[in-house]
Amino acid sequence: MEKQLENGSERVVLKVEKLRIHYATPQGDVIAVSDISFDLFEGETLGLVGESGCGKSTTAYGILQLVQPPGYIVNGSIEVDGTEVLDLGEEELRKFRWTGLSLIPQGAMNSLNPTMRIKDQIIDVIESHEGKQKSKEALRDRIFELFQNVGLPNRIYDMYPHELSGGMKQRVCIAMGVALHPTVVIADEATSALDVVVQRIVAQTLVKVKDEIGVSLIVIGHDMGLLAQIVDRIAVMYAGKMVEIAPVENIYAEPLHPYTRLLIDSIPSIKERKPLKITEGITHDPRNPPSGCIFRLRCPFAWEHCAEEEPEPIDAEHKHEVACHLYDERFEERRANAFATFANS
Numbered sequence: 001m002e003k004q005l006e007n008g009s010e011r012v013v014l015k016v017e018k019l020r021i022h023y024a025t026p027q028g029d030v031i032a033v034s035d036i037s038f039d040l041f042e043g044e045t046l047g048l049v050g051e052s053g054c055g056k057s058t059t060a061y062g063i064l065q066l067v068q069p070p071g072y073i074v075n076g077s078i079e080v081d082g083t084e085v086l087d088l089g090e091e092e093l094r095k096f097r098w099t100g101l102s103l104i105p106q107g108a109m110n111s112l113n114p115t116m117r118i119k120d121q122i123i124d125v126i127e128s129h130e131g132k133q134k135s136k137e138a139l140r141d142r143i144f145e146l147f148q149n150v151g152l153p154n155r156i157y158d159m160y161p162h163e164l165s166g167g168m169k170q171r172v173c174i175a176m177g178v179a180l181h182p183t184v185v186i187a188d189e190a191t192s193a194l195d196v197v198v199q200r201i202v203a204q205t206l207v208k209v210k211d212e213i214g215v216s217l218i219v220i221g222h223d224m225g226l227l228a229q230i231v232d233r234i235a236v237m238y239a240g241k242m243v244e245i246a247p248v249e250n251i252y253a254e255p256l257h258p259y260t261r262l263l264i265d266s267i268p269s270i271k272e273r274k275p276l277k278i279t280e281g282i283t284h285d286p287r288n289p290p291s292g293c294i295f296r297l298r299c300p301f302a303w304e305h306c307a308e309e310e311p312e313p314i315d316a317e318h319k320h321e322v323a324c325h326l327y328d329e330r331f332e333e334r335r336a337n338a339f340a341t342f343a344n345s
């Protein structure tokens, strides 16, 4: 799925094509990511959403070449600024991490080394790529500037992680993630372990830093409400497939894929009381996906054709792509009837 940003840069900094990742099990391979393709533009923030186990984090780890056995990349291409990441050797990859691609991991609060001062952890990142720095003062000033970028006070320089709050530790991880000005930063559920107020502040910090430092950002999460406030586009994944990708305002105003509609419908509202919508149907065995559309066992609009042919991404509207047969012009009438039923349910 490829789109261009209308108001931002049209330069693609990350191009993912046909990425497929499996986990080997004694009972057969589990398909975690199934031939997904998308572009990330310079300066863009892309949200990657979907329910737990849909392959969002595996996609991130695949892009970063951090998939651990029994996981493995079956096929695909991951290009960052013209560099094919899958062709890099171990040493080249080590250098590329933090400078080309960096990760703010899930549970980042626990990823800091509890026995090292904050300054030493950041200095480690910098010196592992740039070698021993001659001027300690210049290095300290550089770290202070990073602290300023992420809204941290200079006094934490000499502190240990246990002396910081959860939100502060998360900001340290953001500072480390952008310390070497990578082309692409991937934040994997970076705010999920925080309380809601801190979540919002940290998410905003992430985007502010992205703009100040000039990186492109992928934010992985399942909180559609939070993502809506910080991303430019949203890509929706279901069972390892990318089912819809669109500018954030389009996807909330008019979600196209039945799964996205159900996801958005499930966002709680403090303005209106509404019954919780349950997505009926069963989730398939990931070792044995259904024929045709991956969502058909849970889709309220599925019909025979959905079992016969896998839907390809369709450019349904300007800058809005969806993988669903209802947007195939052959089935226009079916689409109108289906959504009239949905609106009245």
Ligand code: SF4
Pocket: 257, 258, 259, 293, 294, 295, 296, 297, 299, 300, 301, 302, 303, 306, 311, 323, 324, 325, 326
């Ligand atoms: Fe539902 Fe069919 Fe569209 Fe899949 S292709 S989402 S089963 S209507």
